[in-house]
Amino acid sequence: xxNPYLALVQSHDALLQKQDAPLFSSLAGLxxxxxxxxxxxxxxxxxxxxxxxxxxxxxxxxxxxxxxxFKVINVxxxxxxxxxxxxxxxAELKNACDxxxxxxxxxxxxxxxxxxxxxxxxxxxxxxxxxxxVAKLIAEHKPAVCVFPHDNDYHSAxxxxxxxxxxxxxxxxxxxxxxxxxxxxxMDGPNALIATNNTxxxxxxxxxxxxxxxxxxxxxxxxxxxxxxxxxxxxxxxxGGQGAAAPTFSFGTIYKVxxxxxxxxxxxxxxxxxxxxxxxKAVLA
Numbered sequence: 001x002x003n004p005y006l007a008l009v010q011s012h013d014a015l016l017q018k019q020d021a022p023l024f025s026s027l028a029g030l031x032x033x034x035x036x037x038x039x040x041x042x043x044x045x046x047x048x049x050x051x052x053x054x055x056x057x058x059x060x061x062x063x064x065x066x067x068x069x070f071k072v073i074n075v076x077x078x079x080x081x082x083x084x085x086x087x088x089x090x091a092e093l094k095n096a097c098d099x100x101x102x103x104x105x106x107x108x109x110x111x112x113x114x115x116x117x118x119x120x121x122x123x124x125x126x127x128x129x130x131x132x133x134v135a136k137l138i139a140e141h142k143p144a145v146c147v148f149p150h151d152n153d154y155h156s157a158x159x160x161x162x163x164x165x166x167x168x169x170x171x172x173x174x175x176x177x178x179x180x181x182x183x184x185x186x187m188d189g190p191n192a193l194i195a196t197n198n199t200x201x202x203x204x205x206x207x208x209x210x211x212x213x214x215x216x217x218x219x220x221x222x223x224x225x226x227x228x229x230x231x232x233x234x235x236x237x238x239x240g241g242q243g244a245a246a247p248t249f250s251f252g253t254i255y256k257v258x259x260x261x262x263x264x265x266x267x268x269x270x271x272x273x274x275x276x277x278x279x280x281k282a283v284l285a
Contacts, residue, residue: 012226015222016219016222016223016226018222021209021219021221021222022209023209023210023212023215023216024095024099024206024209024210024212025092025095025210025212026095027095027098027099027210030099030206032098032099032101033066033099033100033101033203034101035071035101035102035103036065036066036069036070036071036072036101036102037065037069037070037071037072038069038071039071041069041070041071042069042070042071042143042144042145043070043071043072043073043141043142043143043144043145044060044061044064044065044070044071044072044073044143044144044145044146044147045073045074045075045137045138045141045143045145045146045147046058046061046072046073046074046075046102046147046148047075047077047134047146047147047148047161047164047165048074048075048076048077048161049077049078049115049149049155049157049158049160049161050077050078050079050080050157051076051079051080051089051090051092051093051096051211051214052092052093052096052208052211052214052215052220053149053158053183054074054093054096054097054102055096055100055204055205055207055208055211056183056204056208056220056224057147057181057182057183057253057255058100058204058207058253059194059195059196059200059204059228059252059253060145060147060179060192060194060253060255060280060283061102061145061147062100062196062200062203062204063194063196063200063280064145064280064281065100065101065102066200067279067280068280068281070144070145071103072100072101072102072103073102073103073104073105073141073143074093074097074102074103074104074105075105075106075107075134075137076090076093076104076105076106076107076111077107077111077112077115077134077157077161077164078107078111078112078113078115078157079093079106079110079111080111081113083110085213086110086111088213089211089213089214090106092210092211092212092213092214093210093211095210096207096208096210096211097207099203099206099207099210100203100204100207105137107130107133107134107137108133112130112133112164114126114130115130115157115160115161115164116156116157116159116160117156117159117160117163118156119160120160120163120164120167127167130164131164131167131168131171132168132171134164134165134168135167135168135169135171135172136172137168138168138169138172138174139172139174142174143174143176144176144177144284145176145177145178145179145284146165146169146176146177146178146179146260147178147179147181147255148161148162148165148178148180148181149161149162149180149181149182149183150162150180150181150182150187150256151163151180152185152187152188153181153182153183153184153185153187154184154185155184158183158184162180166260166265169260169262170262170263170264173262173263174260174262175259175260175261175262176259176260177257177258177259177260177284178257178258178259178260178265179192179255179256179257179283180255180256180257180258181253181255182254182255186234186254187254187256189256190235190238190239190254190255190256191239191255191256191257191258191268191270191271191272192239192254192255192256192257192271192272192273192274192283193231193232193235193236193239193240193247193252193253193254193272193273193274194252194253194254194255194272194274194280194283195232195247195249195251195252195274195275195276195278196228196251196252196253196276197249197251197276198250198251200276201224201225201228201251204224205221205224205225208220208221208224209221225251228250228251228252228253229250229251231251231252231253231254232246232247232249232250232251232252233246234254235247235252235254235273236273238254239254239271239272239273240271240273241271244273247273247275248275249275249276256268257270257272257283257284270285
């Protein structure tokens with residue numbers, strides 16, 4: 001008897017090795033989403049270490065914008081370390097954000113450089129300047145929700161962005177909900193599994209495909225559904241609790257949702273599993 005799962009594996013392999021998956025150097029042929037939120041709407045700010053991170057971890061902001069009327073602002077903390085690529089990466093990033101209906105802000109022209117704990121530890125003056133830039137953005141836009149990496153997300157810029165935003169929130173004395181994200185390394189103690197339906201998942205993939213040269217180098221967009229499916233497998237227990245019933249949705253993103261009280265991140269004992277039919281605002285309670 002032949003292995004009945006061979007066809008399943010072959011189908012997955014064909015998708016991951018797909019050579020004709022479209023990339024979008026412009027939005028021609030794509031229908032961009034309407035801008036999310038009015039000028040009076042609550043704001044969710046994403047602090048993305050690099051252009052493309054906003055799409056990978058964008059499930060919660062996308063749903064807050066589409067379902068709860070939040071204004072989504074993506075802050076490009078850096079624009080990559082390759083100076084020659086920065087203008088191109090900015091254009092790719094703008095296409096991605098325009099497609100999702102998100103606003104886009106620079107920290108400084110070209111983005112911040114040296115965003116890492118090495119700078120924080122060894123050059124307090126330079127670090128304070130970076131913190132001040134982000135603190136001013138926070139003070140201006142007063143986000144109800146801030147989304148940024150957890151403090152051990154492997155990549156130096158991801159870890160640096162965590163401490164940069166925490167220090168900026170403290171400098172601004174701003175209290176808000178915080179959603180910590182993971183990509184390069186799983187975090188300890190995540191508490192929220194956020195589902196995305198097929199349309200939202202496909203839109204995140206299409207937005208990621210706007211980062212043309214990045215996904216040519218490493219096809220994150222083709223692998224995103226597999227990563228999100230594994231988030232559901234893992235999140236069933238780490239967010240839902242040991243022995244919890246497995247969710248029936250296919251795609252999800254894991255976060256640690258807590259609050260910043262104006263001085264520090266608070267601990268949270270709450271756990272959330274938010275299906276694609278649940279009220280997304282429940283995660284902010």
